[in-house]
Amino acid sequence: MGSLPLFPEQASTIAPEVDHLLYYLLTVAVFFTLLIFGAIFYFAIRYRRRSERELPHVIHGGLTLEVLWSVIPFGLTMVMFSWGASIFFTESRPPADALQIYAVGKQWMWKLQHLEGQREINELHIPMGRAVRLTMTSEDVIHSFFVPAFRTKEDVVPGRYSTTWFQPTKPGKYHLFCAEYCGTNHSRMIGWIYVMEPRDYENWVSGGGPTGSLADEGGRLFESLACSNCHKPDGSGRCPNLVGLFGRIVQLSNGSTVVADEAYIRESILQPTAKIVAGYQPLMPTFQGLVTEEGVLELVEYIKSLGPKPGAPAGANVPVVVPHQQ
Amino acid sequence: MKSWLLTKDHKRIAVLYLATVTLFFFLGGAFATLIRVELLTPQGGLVSSETYNKLFTMHGVTMVFFFLIPSIPATLGNFFLPLMIGARDLAFPRINLLSWYLLVIGGLLALFAMLAGGVDTGWTFYTPYSTTYSNSWVIATALGIFVAGFSSILTGLNFIVTVHRMRAPGMTWFRMPLFVWSMYATSLIQVLGTPVLAVTLVLVFCERVFHIGIFDPALGGDPVLFQHLFWFYSHPAVYIMVLPGMGVISEVISVFSRKSVFGYAFVAFSSVAIAVLGFLVWGHHLFVSTQSVYAGMVFSFLSYFVAIPSAIKVFNWTATLYKGSISFATPMLYAFGFIGLFTIGGLTGLFVASLGIDVHVTDTYFVIAHFHYIMVGGTIMAYMAGMHYWWPKMTGRMYPEGWAKLSALVIFLGFNLTFFPQFILGYLGMPRRYHVYPDEFQVLHVLSTAGASVLAVGYLMPMIYFIWSLRYGALAPANPWGATGLEWKTASPPPVHNFDEAPVVTHEAYDYSTVMGEVIEVG
Numbered sequence: 001m002g003s004l005p006l007f008p009e010q011a012s013t014i015a016p017e018v019d020h021l022l023y024y025l026l027t028v029a030v031f032f033t034l035l036i037f038g039a040i041f042y043f044a045i046r047y048r049r050r051s052e053r054e055l056p057h058v059i060h061g062g063l064t065l066e067v068l069w070s071v072i073p074f075g076l077t078m079v080m081f082s083w084g085a086s087i088f089f090t091e092s093r094p095p096a097d098a099l100q101i102y103a104v105g106k107q108w109m110w111k112l113q114h115l116e117g118q119r120e121i122n123e124l125h126i127p128m129g130r131a132v133r134l135t136m137t138s139e140d141v142i143h144s145f146f147v148p149a150f151r152t153k154e155d156v157v158p159g160r161y162s163t164t165w166f167q168p169t170k171p172g173k174y175h176l177f178c179a180e181y182c183g184t185n186h187s188r189m190i191g192w193i194y195v196m197e198p199r200d201y202e203n204w205v206s207g208g209g210p211t212g213s214l215a216d217e218g219g220r221l222f223e224s225l226a227c228s229n230c231h232k233p234d235g236s237g238r239c240p241n242l243v244g245l246f247g248r249i250v251q252l253s254n255g256s257t258v259v260a261d262e263a264y265i266r267e268s269i270l271q272p273t274a275k276i277v278a279g280y281q282p283l284m285p286t287f288q289g290l291v292t293e294e295g296v297l298e299l300v301e302y303i304k305s306l307g308p309k310p311g312a313p314a315g316a317n318v319p320v321v322v323p324h325q326q
Numbered sequence: 327m328k329s330w331l332l333t334k335d336h337k338r339i340a341v342l343y344l345a346t347v348t349l350f351f352f353l354g355g356a357f358a359t360l361i362r363v364e365l366l367t368p369q370g371g372l373v374s375s376e377t378y379n380k381l382f383t384m385h386g387v388t389m390v391f392f393f394l395i396p397s398i399p400a401t402l403g404n405f406f407l408p409l410m411i412g413a414r415d416l417a418f419p420r421i422n423l424l425s426w427y428l429l430v431i432g433g434l435l436a437l438f439a440m441l442a443g444g445v446d447t448g449w450t451f452y453t454p455y456s457t458t459y460s461n462s463w464v465i466a467t468a469l470g471i472f473v474a475g476f477s478s479i480l481t482g483l484n485f486i487v488t489v490h491r492m493r494a495p496g497m498t499w500f501r502m503p504l505f506v507w508s509m510y511a512t513s514l515i516q517v518l519g520t521p522v523l524a525v526t527l528v529l530v531f532c533e534r535v536f537h538i539g540i541f542d543p544a545l546g547g548d549p550v551l552f553q554h555l556f557w558f559y560s561h562p563a564v565y566i567m568v569l570p571g572m573g574v575i576s577e578v579i580s581v582f583s584r585k586s587v588f589g590y591a592f593v594a595f596s597s598v599a600i601a602v603l604g605f606l607v608w609g610h611h612l613f614v615s616t617q618s619v620y621a622g623m624v625f626s627f628l629s630y631f632v633a634i635p636s637a638i639k640v641f642n643w644t645a646t647l648y649k650g651s652i653s654f655a656t657p658m659l660y661a662f663g664f665i666g667l668f669t670i671g672g673l674t675g676l677f678v679a680s681l682g683i684d685v686h687v688t689d690t691y692f693v694i695a696h697f698h699y700i701m702v703g704g705t706i707m708a709y710m711a712g713m714h715y716w717w718p719k720m721t722g723r724m725y726p727e728g729w730a731k732l733s734a735l736v737i738f739l740g741f742n743l744t745f746f747p748q749f750i751l752g753y754l755g756m757p758r759r760y761h762v763y764p765d766e767f768q769v770l771h772v773l774s775t776a777g778a779s780v781l782a783v784g785y786l787m788p789m790i791y792f793i794w795s796l797r798y799g800a801l802a803p804a805n806p807w808g809a810t811g812l813e814w815k816t817a818s819p820p821p822v823h824n825f826d827e828a829p830v831v832t833h834e835a836y837d838y839s840t841v842m843g844e845v846i847e848v849g
């Protein structure tokens with residue numbers, strides 16, 4: 001006990017924007033609260049009943065007033081709407097050069113994976129000043145990735161990928177909370193975000209993981225799960241070549257097309273029959289239960305590393321497709 | 327005893343409801359007390375996390391489904407809707423009794439689930455936690471809510487038919503008291519929305535028991551679909567909980583300022599507008615649930631449309647006071663409390679409807695504070711206003727005025743001390759449904775618990791003096807407040823058939839010149 005914080009720290013580019021919107025809302029709210037409270041007090045005292053027999057004149061209402069007090073608040077709320085929507089829009093569009101990190105939630109811990117191969121549990125180290133894009137999924141129930149100092153939150157849902165991003169502006173240590181109730185130890189599914197000076201981060205991350213990068217790890221899985229027996233690098237056999245798949249438009253056997261993003265690759269592995277590539281037979285077995293969500297992410301990262309979409313900017317892991325955009 | 331349990335008299339059924347929902351209120355209150363005591367310390371020493379999770383779930387389930395939804399409609403509505411339109415009873419008296427039994431059966435099922443081991447899903451039953459992962463009494467609780475839902479549907483139907491078919495001669499739609507309008511709008515939501523909740527609960531049942539994949543992605547389902555279905559009912563349900571309160575406030579403000587409600591037609595239609603628009607905004611509970619960005623924008627936009635009719639009501643109530651003859655009787659004090667707290671609750675609704683803010687505050691104490699300002703600060707204040715206003719009519723006795731005024735004050739202060747700190751907690755980032763929490767939030771939690779103790783005293787006071795007044799209260803005259811409604815034109819308490827002579831309505835509602843003798847004109 002003792003400390004009494006009243007306002008959260010601002011540690012991301014979006015945080016001051018959210019707070020400015022808050023100030024606007026607070027101004028409107030305080031104004032109307034004072035107006036209503038003031039009017040009630042004033043009228044109640046000014047027109048208090050002085051005799052049991054008094055009868056006020058009848059006033060039925062006034063159209064002008066009704067219109068005024070509908071239109072003015074409506075105008076004020078439209079500012080709230082558009083301002084809030086524009087922040088939300090920014091929040092849903094990670095910049096193209098964002099640092100990619102993967103998160104998997106499970107009862108009751110956060111598992112975070114860096115492309116270089118570092119794995120963290122309930123801790124995330126990120127560099128200051130650089131946008132970070134998180135692709136997240138859950139192994140069991142719904143969780144929610146919430147960093148109050150960044151003013152961002154996004155649910156982490158089993159069976160799909162969700163994304164969020166933030167650009168830290170201040171080195172330090174910030175709370176990470178699970179914000180969606182997920183069972184017994186929901187309140188212990190918490191951790192820390194460490195925002196580091198870019199140089200410190202480089203040192204921290206350059207060590208790599210004990211078993212190499214995420215894509216290396218995925219490559220090994222690709223072998224051990226025998227994906228490589230069917231998917232040959234030269235495209236021979238009866239299976240599609242996965243080189244250059246990521247970001248490409250895939251023609252499906254039912255005539256429709258789909259962009260090969262993370263979600264599509266995940267689905268191809270776990271529910272291969274959901275979408276069949278045109279010209280191929282539904283021969284691929286499901287890997288549901290044989291590979292964890294983390295394993296799937298490694299495979300996704302491996303397939304991404306097999307080559308960018310022709311014409312995409314060099315530098316490999318640029319997310320060409322943002323799942324939120326559809 | 328038997329004459330009560332088999333009664334078809336809407337007034338007696340209302341009293342049965344009153345007893346039932348009061349019991350549930352105190353049960354839910356006991357859970358809340360334990361929650362607040364637990365939150366005094368950050369480490370969570372009083373109960374285990376499992377128990378804590380059950381406590382807030384059972385608190386929410388009890389308060390929402392077994393107290394707040396039936397509260398005003400089934401007690402004050404049941405008692406006064408027929409009286410206010412000059413009818414002898416509701417359209418279907420037997421169905422009315424049946425709906426009380428359904429509420430009791432549903433309540434007993436839920437109670438059984440609580441005693442057998444409790445349920446820990448949150449009152450929102452989010453999937454796949456509720457269908458696959460929770461090891462608690464989900465099915466029994468859901469069944470209880472399902473059965474109670476039919477009580478709500480039947481009551482709604484009964485009210486709608488009654489308003490259409492049983493109005494006294496001369497009681498045109500625009501002569502109806504505003505309480506009747508609000509009950510009518512509420513009934514529409516109950517009849518149209520509740521079946522969706524029932525279907526959703528059946529789907530949860532199918533997945534949990536038969537493992538049919540609907541919501542759990544491991545079975546091929548979609549977990550977010552549940553949230554759409556749930557909030558399609560539960561957002562309108564917040565209006566089931568608050569519209570009746572608005573109706574009560576319109577009556578009380580008018581009587582105790584002796585003026586017709588300013589902008590009667592606007593207030594009446596805003597109830598209907600809220601009922602209709604309320605069905606279009608459920609997606610504002612899903613801003614961070616991976617719903618598409620554009621869906622989020624549409625739901626945010628529409629949410630502001632629902633805010634306007636509520637604002638219109640607040641302005642009209644305030645304007646009603648202008649040049650009135652304002653009495654400070656207890657019901658009016660509660661009504662002032664309602665307007666104040668509802669204003670704060672409504673204004674903070676504008677915060678959470680704004681996408682940029684909601685991403686930060688959803689699933690935090692900010693939301694807890696927001697909906698308690700509406701549901702407890704709003705609806706329960708209105709319920710208390712209505713209980714005090716109509717108590718003399720229901721029982722034939724007056725309550726002790728001094729104690730009652732004191733209770734209004736204690737509740738108002740206790741409420742603000744309990745819930746205002748939660749706005750700050752929420753913006754700081756304190757997530758809801760947390761058993762243990764970081765130390766820096768403790769001071770605000772302690773303030774909130776201190777407020778809750780004041781609030782508890784405030785709620786116990788009326789409980790005691792109302793019961794006391796049944797025996798010792800002064801005898802109530804037929805029309806103690808000089809009110810215009812038809813319910814005041816019959817004895818206190820009203821005879822079994824309500825009116826000795828069938829009433830004929832010749833004036834609009836709230837024409838005070840008709841009930842006063844010699845007058846002094848003011849204003």
Ligand code: HEM
Nearest residue numbers: 358361382386389390394448449450701702758759760778
């Ligand atoms: C009277 C004193 C009350 C106190 C002190 C109180 C306290 C609380 C607290 C601390 C929580 C948050 C639990 C958590 O999420 O960790 C909560 C949740 C809630 N309360 Fe109350 N409450 C009170 C009355 C009511 C009433 C009258 C209602 C009726 C509408 C109500 C409805 C709810 C609901 C719906 C929730 C959310 C439950 C959930 O998240 O599943 N509360 N209350």
Ligand SMILES: [Cu+2]
Nearest residue numbers: 178180182186
């Ligand atoms: Cu959680």
Ligand SMILES: [Cu+2]
Nearest residue numbers: 561608610611
């Ligand atoms: Cu809502």
